[in-house]
Amino acid sequence: MFSLDHFKYNTQNQTASGTSNNEDLPSWDLSDLYPSPDSPELKNDLEKAHLKVEAFAANWQGNLREASGQELSMAIDLYQEISEILGRVGSYAQLMFATDSTDAKVAQFYQYINEQITNISSGTLFFTLELNRISEEELQAKLSNEALLSWKPFLDSIRVFKSYQLNDEIEKVLHEKSVTGRTAWSRLYDETLASMQVTVQDEKVTLGEALNKLSSADRQMRENSAKGLGESFNGNIRLFSLITNTLAKDKHITDEWRKFPRVDSERNCDNMIEDEVVDALVNAVTQDYQRLSHRYFTLKAKWLGLDKLQHWDRNAPLPDDTDQTIPWEQAKEIVHTAYNEFNPDMGSMIKQFLDQPWIDATLRPGKSSGAFAHPTVPDVHPYILLNYHGRNRDVMTLAHELGHGIHQILAAKQGYIQSNTPLTLAETASVFGEMLTFQSLLRSQKTPEQRRIMLSRKVEDMLNTVVRQIAFYQFERKVHEARQTNELLPDEIGNFWMETQQASLGPAFEFTPEYKSYWTYIPHFIHSPFYVYAYAFGDCLVNALYKVYQDGHENFQEKYIEMLQAGGTKKHKELLAPFGLDASDPAFWRKGLDVISQFIDELEQA
Known part of the structure; x- marks a missing residue:
């Protein structure tokens, strides 16, 4: 059913799409996902997902309401297994496309994989729709089963859309047409920019x-x-x-x-x-x-x-501000030192990212101009993309994306569908990593003028965020x-x-x-329409959180790591409660904004 025979690639180019004249900058190696786009492993995964979806639909479609709590837990287990296979394939195609969206064969492969994933996953679309047709009383009875109770965060994330879902046929049409709708327009935009x-x-x-x-x-x-x-x-x-x-x-x-x-x-x-x-x-x-x-x-x-x-x-x-070029090796040392000073376990995770081919920082035509950390699947590490020009801001970008990477590794224990953190909290670890790096560098400044320059850079980053x-x-x-x-x-x-x-x-x-x-x-x-407020949410949250850390909050590091490990299993109120913070309190935002204002106060007095 799935023919990959016409996708032939030279596997020695899998670490970088195109040649780079930045020999000192790393390019990632995607072979931890698949050896190549035409590999038997990738083809087998698509076929495996297709067969699992057929069996899944045959066993569970129309039967969820009558299922026991234990049976419903088994169904979610299988749903996660299917989602993870498709997530692995989709991650591989997306990461390839990000490194060179101008390569016609890469773009063709990316579109092919998107279409295959959409076709296969349409067979599981009934699942979340039927879950939302279970009444609250019936679901509460099923949740007395311990195995199902562990899936409650997933169920909550589905049921928040309960009052907005449409009938099955409309949902299926919207899902299947996405490859010729939003996805296609997004691809056109990406290729035009690249x-x-x-x-x-x-x-x-x-x-x-x-x-x-x-x-x-x-x-x-x-x-x-x-x-x-x-x-x-x-x-x-x-x-x-x-x-x-x-x-x-x-x-x-x-x-x-x-x-x-x-x-x-x-x-x-x-x-x-x-x-x-x-x-x-x-x-x-x-x-x-x-x-x-x-x-x-x-x-x-x-x-x-x-x-x-x-x-x-x-x-x-x-x-x-000379903003002298910072060599890649020095940038690695700066960021690793900052994380390691905060927590040696996090320092070890950072070192693994920096030592392994998990980062693509090379400058090349056709590569995405932004930066991101992609979590792939729990049994494979995240991948990080950035474009390293050697500026101070690039060092902060490295610290930011590595924060995401650490968060994704720590949350992986929650499994594929519960490790994903809402955007508002996903920016916490990244912005906190930037703050750790900034504070580490600020402490190393030897003159008032150097401190003023560092503060001005940080204020600008915070205003941008x-x-x-x-x-x-x-x-x-x-x-x-x-x-x-x-x-x-x-x-x-x-x-x-x-x-x-x-x-x-x-x-x-x-x-x-x-x-x-x-x-x-x-x-x-x-x-991602309306994604952007998550950055401001994360920055203000981190400012308040870092103040708690500076004030010597007991066992802060341990609580912070536990917060990241929770992934998507807790809401913001539950995650912030151990630190005495509450985002629903208007005074919470004032705490975060006061940190920026105090930095500006210091600059005015310099």
């Missing part, structure tokens, strides 16, 4: 290189890069607007069928977080724009000797709410972007016309 060439000072560079130049100490270089990016984004503006309009309308149609009350309701349900908690976060950050970003960027304009900052000055280094991401969230809300009635012109989308950016960054900035198209390169808008 193949984009930006002209900077008469030189053609990749999108990632051009974005990196926005952090150059040379203001003319920053301006040229910004204008080159604007030209490239505007050259594709009709396509990006079409993709955005199509996906926003597609989401609106589905949301209306499901009767979600808000444009972000599906994301909030998926994150197992109440709408009022999201609103409290967004309102707290918005009310603090002046105290945080407006105040800091007024300082930065003064430091740079400018009356007004242009948008290409946002990430400019300070005049005394908190203020910028909440502005992104507000932009998304404007786009999705407006798209419910009419298709949006590129100019209208650009106006929403400019409104939210001006409000968040403040009066220290001027925005030239090309900035109106800069929304186009943010992949979260396409792949």
Whole structure:
């Protein structure tokens, strides 16, 4: 049934898609998943999943309501086994595509695997739908079985969507058409970005290189890069607007069928977080724009000797900040030391990532311009992708993604379907890892000037994580709410972007016309609508959590590791309770934002 014969690859290239001129940077080796795209192991897994799904549907479809607690537990065990096989295959294809989405054969393989997974998994679609048709009383009776009780977090994560699910036929159509709908549009977006060439000072560079130049100490270089990016984004503006309009309308149609009350309701349900908690976060950050970003960027304009900052000055280094290139080996040592000082067990996990071919940091055309940690499956380690240019921010990105990696390894004990953490908590370990690395570096600074530079870098990272991401969230809300009635012109989308950016960054900035198209390169808008507030949630949470650690909270390290090990088995209230924190309390967000404000206070006094 599954023919992989036409996917032939040279297996010696599996560690890197394309050649790299960055010999000192690592490329990952995906053979821990599969030897090659045309390997018998991969083909066998697809066939195995297909047979298991057929048996699964024959045994359980229509029978879940009458099943005992023990029987229902056995069904979930098998569902997890099938999901894990498909997760392994899907991870392999996705990771290959991330390293070179411009390779036609890689893109073809990626699409083929997506279609196969969608076809196979449609046979299990009945399972979660039928679980939600079991009444609360019946389910509570079944949960008296100890084996089923261990699956309660999974059942809770399914039943949060109970009131929004449609009938089986509609759900099946939505599922099967996803490969020609959202997935196809997302792939078009990724391939367009990956193949984009930006002209900077008469030189053609990749999108990632051009974005990196926005952090150059040379203001003319920053301006040229910004204008080159604007030209490239505007050259594709009709396509990006079409993709955005199509996906926003597609989401609106589905949301209306499901009767979600808000444009972000599906994301909030998926994150197992109440709408009022999201609103409290967004309102707290918005009310603090002046105290945080407006105040800091007024300082930065003064430091740079400018009356007004242009948008290409946002990430400019300070005049005394040489931001010397940090070799990869030194970056590894910096991050490993920070984690090891906090907890030697975590230091050992970091070392394993850094010693094994689990990280792809090499710069190459066609590679994804962002960074991520992909958890794959519990019996295989996560993989980390980043583009290492040797800047301080790249070291922090390494610390961030390794935090994700540690979280994913620790949570793997919960099994494939319960190890996955809601986005709001998934950012905790990554942002905490950044904070550990920052504090370790801050302690090593020998002069007040070095400390000021370190603090300014951290404040900018925090503003990017908190203020910028909440502005992104507000932009998304404007786009999705407006798209419910009419298709949006590129100019209208650009106006929403400019409104939210001006409000968040403040009066220290001027925005030239090309900035109106800069929304186009943010992949979260396409792949994961309303993902972005999770970054702000994670940063504020970590600020509050780190303060608890600094205050000498008893057994903090042990409790922190237990929190990460919980994966998706606990909600945010349960996870934060051992530290005396509560995200539903408005004062919680003030604690996190106060940390940023206090750093700015110190910079004002320097």
